[in-house]
Amino acid sequence: MISSTDILTGLGLFATALTLHIIWWRRRVPSREMLCLCLIFLVGPEVVLLAAAACALAASPPSAVLLAFLIRSLFLISLSLIYIMTYPPIQAGCPSLKIILALAKAKPEGLSVREVYQLFPEDTMLSERFEDLINEGLVSWRYDSWGISAAGRGLATFFRLFRRILGMPLGEG
């Protein structure tokens, strides 16, 4: 049922997207990072798969073409989502993972809590994440204060509903 062509197509498109992303980001990081990531990893490759499916329609029945398209799309989407979801800790330099790395480098007796605090500059832990929200268009300046945009409100609502389904309040951050 699944052919090696299905797997290789997905892997090839994912590898191409990853290469493009690395080259682009090393030249200049775009201001709307998540939007650009979705374009590179989801929209672009899906357009390629759609174009290939349209070409295949001349030679194969539509149901077979649609099936092959869905099989390749699902594989590609799952690979791309793995990277897209890993990107926020890569970009933000996840503090928990930074603590783990610092402990791995430390002597066996570990670190004092004060030394752990000093791994992180006091003034940037919150402000950099706030800048991310501005750049992503989730937060904006209105009259005399910062407020969240419609997209930001949508995201906040999504997470609130998600946590409600699980019966939990939002996390501590």
Place this chain on the structure above:
Amino acid sequence: MDAHCWLFVFIAAFSGAVPLLLHFLISRVTGAFRAPAQRQKGAILAFLAGYLPVGGAFLAWVLTNPGARGNLLDAGYLAVVYTGFGYTYFHLFNMSETARRIRILAQGDRSGKIGLDQLAREYTREEMIDIRLRRLVALGEILREQDRVRRGRMLLLIPARIVFGFRSLIFPQPERWERNRANDSRRGTS
């Protein structure tokens, strides 16, 4: 045969909902893993437990269609697709639990505006780090003895190396990137 193929695609696509369903059952029905320090464990359990129903569905798919043969490529494909969706679910949950950005958005959504000074007073560097230390202790990753922390299981060491390895590959000059980003955000406000 055609219906058989469509059923396989349905199993693969539906596998994306399995971690949420299992997490719902674990959290809502059994009431387990709802304490703040235990929540990530619940999400990991839901992700890992999902291999059972997805594997079971695959086995049923193979056994109920004697004409078709489920080969290793089919199993491997389904394993990759489920792993991708399960991993995505775990990270989505993690974002709702640990992300500073989501906490800022939630505060803005509640109060209608974001008071940065107030946020900085309520959410200090020390508090952010203490929360993370508590979570790492609960996961058994580190050990805490009064004012010292030591290595625990350190299962997150490999993911940490991968994440920070990618970080230095993608952002070879972090200072330049931070400056550009700050400029971008200022332009957004002017």
